[in-house]
Amino acid sequence: QVELVESGGGLVQPGGSLTLSCTGDGLGVADYGWNWYRQAPGKERELVASVGDNGGRYYADFATVRFTISRDYARNVVLLRMNSLRPEDTAFYYCNARNLWGADYWGQGAQVTVSS
Numbered sequence: 001q002v003e004l005v006e007s008g009g010g011l012v013q014p015g016g017s018l019t020l021s022c023t024g025d026g027l028g029v030a031d032y033g034w035n036w037y038r039q040a041p042g043k044e045r046e047l048v049a050s051v052g053d054n055g056g057r058y059y060a061d062f063a064t065v066r067f068t069i070s071r072d073y074a075r076n077v078v079l080l081r082m083n084s085l086r087p088e089d090t091a092f093y094y095c096n097a098r099n100l101w102g103a104d105y106w107g108q109g110a111q112v113t114v115s116s
Helices: none
Strands: 003-007 010-012 018-024 033-039 046-051 057-059 067-072 077-082 091-098 104-107 110-114
Touching: 003 091, 003 104, 018 033, 018 091, 018 110, 033 067, 046 067, 046 077, 057 067, 077 091
Parallel strands: 010 110
Antiparallel strands: 003 018, 018 077, 033 046, 033 091, 046 057, 067 077, 091 104, 091 110
8 A cells, every 4th residue: 555645834924835745656747647736634535636647637616726746757646736725725735646547546634724
């Protein structure tokens, strides 16, 4: 079983920016579809952004314009750049990797707190 590892979380001011990174031991970023989810206390887990193996991207309504998902092939990491952060963006953010042959890998999550 592969465990993904998220990094880059922390405390930021409203309007600030933060970049999350995701890696998986032995996983090439070009070989999977990648997803970022988030979950706030008392709320359902929700999809934030996705990038497919062909580079196609999806963003939730709240992430459109403000967030960017990308793959850094040189460093073999998946990134989520978050700009113009709002208090309602506060949540645990989870990285996920899937393919059509049954792989479904998750990380433990990274806390993002947006507060003045």
